Amino acid sequence: DCCLGTSATAPASSGAAAAAASSAMPAGVALPGCELLRLLGEGSFGTVILVRERQTGNLYAVKIMSKAQLASEDQLANIALERQVLREAGPHPFIVECAAGFQTENAVVLVLEYLPGGDFYDLLRSKGLLSEEQAQFYLAEVVVGIGELHAHKFVLRDLKLENILLDADGHVRLTDFGLAGKVNTVGDTSITDLSGTAIYQAPEILSGKGHGTPVDWWALGILAFIMMTGKPPFGGSDRAELYAAIEKAEIDLESNPKAQGWDPITKDFIQGLLTKNPAKRLGSGGVQDVISHPFFRGIDWEALLRMELEPPI
Numbered sequence: 001d002c003c004l005g006t007s008a009t010a011p012a013s014s015g016a017a018a019a020a021a022s023s024a025m026p027a028g029v030a031l032p033g034c035e036l037l038r039l040l041g042e043g044s045f046g047t048v049i050l051v052r053e054r055q056t057g058n059l060y061a062v063k064i065m066s067k068a069q070l071a072s073e074d075q076l077a078n079i080a081l082e083r084q085v086l087r088e089a090g091p092h093p094f095i096v097e098c099a100a101g102f103q104t105e106n107a108v109v110l111v112l113e114y115l116p117g118g119d120f121y122d123l124l125r126s127k128g129l130l131s132e133e134q135a136q137f138y139l140a141e142v143v144v145g146i147g148e149l150h151a152h153k154f155v156l157r158d159l160k161l162e163n164i165l166l167d168a169d170g171h172v173r174l175t176d177f178g179l180a181g182k183v184n185t186v187g188d189t190s191i192t193d194l195s196g197t198a199i200y201q202a203p204e205i206l207s208g209k210g211h212g213t214p215v216d217w218w219a220l221g222i223l224a225f226i227m228m229t230g231k232p233p234f235g236g237s238d239r240a241e242l243y244a245a246i247e248k249a250e251i252d253l254e255s256n257p258k259a260q261g262w263d264p265i266t267k268d269f270i271q272g273l274l275t276k277n278p279a280k281r282l283g284s285g286g287v288q289d290v291i292s293h294p295f296f297r298g299i300d301w302e303a304l305l306r307m308e309l310e311p312p313i
């Protein structure tokens with residue numbers, strides 16, 4: 001499927017970058033007809049390499065997961081589910097597009113559209129904190145992406161800055177569904193394993209009570225907090241302290257200097273998402289709950305979905 005490829009000029013590819021990309025390829029895996037340009041990153045299970053298809057010049061982000069490095073059957077199942085998420089939930093404006101997926105003897109390979117805008121972690125590092133208005137735009141695109149995944153009965157479970165990529169125009173694309181889970185009914189709490197990135201974990205994941213779609217709304221609250229303050233709301237000097245804070249500590253926006261000038265609506269939005277009880281959390285009634293929160297007042301959701309709203313950065 002060549003229409004997916006970006007034929008924009010590739011970022012400078014030095015001999016050294018290409019060598020690094022080659023050495024990141026698992027042994028015995030080849031991508032015939034493609035030139036390896038550079039290493040883009042490491043996902044939940046595997047390596048992402050920027051490649052150029054020689055014949056078309058199209059660029060792709062190819063995610064390669066070595067079977068030798070897959071420790072268990074569970075991980076193979078995760079990859080199958082990631083492919084299923086991409087196939088069933090896409091194509092969608094705010095979800096990374098998958099051009100192809102295949103297996104070789106040694107690896108499982110996903111050919112993804114290349115997103116040249118980098119990830120949100122880098123955006124925050126280079127631009128600094130977002131204003132409430134800037135955060136509103138990006139969070140709105142993320143919310144619509146999450147809503148689409150939930151509509152297909154998938155729980156993302158690993159929403160974080162690093163998994164929000166930006167296209168050439170600065171629109172959001174969610175990626176990395178290696179930890180996604182499937183629920184039987186939206187809001188079902190059928191998933192019980194512990195996974196995902198520590199600071200984004202919802203309390204019900206930590207307590208092992210079973211979890212469902214509300215974990216993604218909790219993670220959205222953590223994300224919103226980080227976008228506008230630069231720091232996660234819960235911390236600790238080790239994992240035990242962090243988990244205790246996530247389960248017990250109330251966030252204090254009143255005495256947080258970064259939140260001083262915030263509209264009370266912004267505070268209510270974050271408090272709503274970071275509600276410990278998943279049944280009372282903003283979003284527990286579905287994506288419409290989140291979309292209807294006044295934090296998103298003024299957003300034209302139809303235009304947003306058509307990607308007609310201009311990214312603020």
Ligand code: ADE
Nearest residue numbers: 040048061112113114115
């Ligand atoms: N890093 C991981 N996946 C990527 C993608 N699809 N485009 C650009 N960088 C990436």
